Amino acid sequence: MDDGFLYFGSASISDDADVQRVIGSRGGRKCLHSDERGSFEFDLCSTLENKFRWMLLWAQPRYFVQRQRQLQWCVTGAPIPNAFSSLFKIDPPIDFIGISYGLACTVVELYWRILADPGTFPDVGEPAVESLAPLTFLTHDSLPLKEARPWRQPVCTIRGHFAKSLAYMALEQAFLHEFAHIGNGHNDYLSTLNLLSLTDRPYHPVAAEKDSLLLQTLEMDADATGLMYTLELNERKRLDLPKYADRLDDAKRIANIAAFGAVRAYIRNILFSNYVFWRCKDQVWDLEKQPHDDHPQPAIRMKFLRDGLARCLLAMPHLGYSPNDFITDSREIIQSAEIACARIMHVEPQLEVYQSAFQTADAVHYFEKLEDYWCKIRHSLMKYPKVRMLAPCNLPHNHALI
Numbered sequence: 001m002d003d004g005f006l007y008f009g010s011a012s013i014s015d016d017a018d019v020q021r022v023i024g025s026r027g028g029r030k031c032l033h034s035d036e037r038g039s040f041e042f043d044l045c046s047t048l049e050n051k052f053r054w055m056l057l058w059a060q061p062r063y064f065v066q067r068q069r070q071l072q073w074c075v076t077g078a079p080i081p082n083a084f085s086s087l088f089k090i091d092p093p094i095d096f097i098g099i100s101y102g103l104a105c106t107v108v109e110l111y112w113r114i115l116a117d118p119g120t121f122p123d124v125g126e127p128a129v130e131s132l133a134p135l136t137f138l139t140h141d142s143l144p145l146k147e148a149r150p151w152r153q154p155v156c157t158i159r160g161h162f163a164k165s166l167a168y169m170a171l172e173q174a175f176l177h178e179f180a181h182i183g184n185g186h187n188d189y190l191s192t193l194n195l196l197s198l199t200d201r202p203y204h205p206v207a208a209e210k211d212s213l214l215l216q217t218l219e220m221d222a223d224a225t226g227l228m229y230t231l232e233l234n235e236r237k238r239l240d241l242p243k244y245a246d247r248l249d250d251a252k253r254i255a256n257i258a259a260f261g262a263v264r265a266y267i268r269n270i271l272f273s274n275y276v277f278w279r280c281k282d283q284v285w286d287l288e289k290q291p292h293d294d295h296p297q298p299a300i301r302m303k304f305l306r307d308g309l310a311r312c313l314l315a316m317p318h319l320g321y322s323p324n325d326f327i328t329d330s331r332e333i334i335q336s337a338e339i340a341c342a343r344i345m346h347v348e349p350q351l352e353v354y355q356s357a358f359q360t361a362d363a364v365h366y367f368e369k370l371e372d373y374w375c376k377i378r379h380s381l382m383k384y385p386k387v388r389m390l391a392p393c394n395l396p397h398n399h400a401l402i
Contacts, residue, residue, distance in 0.1 A: 009074025027078030125158030161255030180225035185384025
């Protein structure tokens with residue numbers, strides 16, 4: 001490494017050719033010169049460094065293997081929003097997580113833009129001082145958020161800190177989602193099938209649809225485990241907040257209370273932040289496209305996230321937030337998120353999107369298809385996990401989830 005350059009990620013990244021090739025194809029390991037301290041880039045990468053290191057220390061006890069194995073990660077320099085996990089079968093084997101700087105930058109700037117709108121989260125800070133700046137509307141094609149610049153932080157300092165809290169909450173969940181892929185043995189399982197990406201082999205419609213169903217199911221499995229970790233993490237933040245609140249300035253303290261000072265607050269923010277990112281990134285529901293995608297589309301992931309949060313609350317009564325109360329609240333949360341997205345995209349809000357994405361027969365049928373397949377492949381996955389696996393634990397279909 002050149003003197004004066006700081007690299008963000010595990011202290012030591014393997015120099016194995018395959019590892020370096022994969023990192024290189026994703027933009028290389030993010031590095032910044034020490035002279036850049038205080039810049040947006042440096043502060044963002046340093047914050048991610050601290051948060052991800054802390055999360056790995058928190059998650060490490062859940063990570064166990066039969067043989068010696070390393071867990072490494074880094075922030076890559078790719079400008080495109082991306083997060084990935086890989087398995088390198090070298091000696092010793094390496095489980096690897098990569099989060100692109102493009103993802104981190106996009107997410108932070110997205111929530112800055114959201115909170116610069118006085119109509120979004122009117123209960124946080126002083127929304128009256130905000131105003132919609134011209135030429136900052138975005139479209140699906142402007143992600144990553146380059147064409148939509150210049151961006152600006154919210155005028156209200158409290159809202160600026162709250163925006164960052166939402167952004168880091170989303171990035172933490174992305175990191176824990178990738179950790180769940182590793183911990184649940186997904187990469188090990190896919191390597192036995194020689195199927196790590198749909199783009200690695202010739203396209204065949206029948207095979208692709210079957211493989212897509214498998215990959216989407218693994219994404220749901222990672223979402224489920226990552227969601228449980230995210231809830232545990234935010235509950236820990238809530239409990240720890242009184243221990244360090246006095247050391248924060250007033251703006252950060254108020255923003256932290258709004259972000260995760262109460263169970264309802266952080267669950268609302270998890271649901272809101274996920275909806276905003278997926279909604280701004282892609283279409284809500286495209287039945288023809290869905291069977292050929294590696295990932296469930298936003299509508300399916302949002303329904304799974306909402307129902308998953310309800311299941312977690314059902315299993316965690318000590319949090320004092322009933323699943324039925326949450327489902328009732330979720331309607332308003334999702335509608336407010338849709339309105340927020342519409343305002344920054346300068347389009348009319350599609351309030352019927354909630355109805356179509358969550359309750360149409362096609363969407364519900366596809367969701368149930370994924371859940372059924374999830375249950376079927378559990379016996380195959382159980383050979384490979386390195387963490388305690390969560391049970392699918394389907395709620396009865398007549399449970400009040402709509």
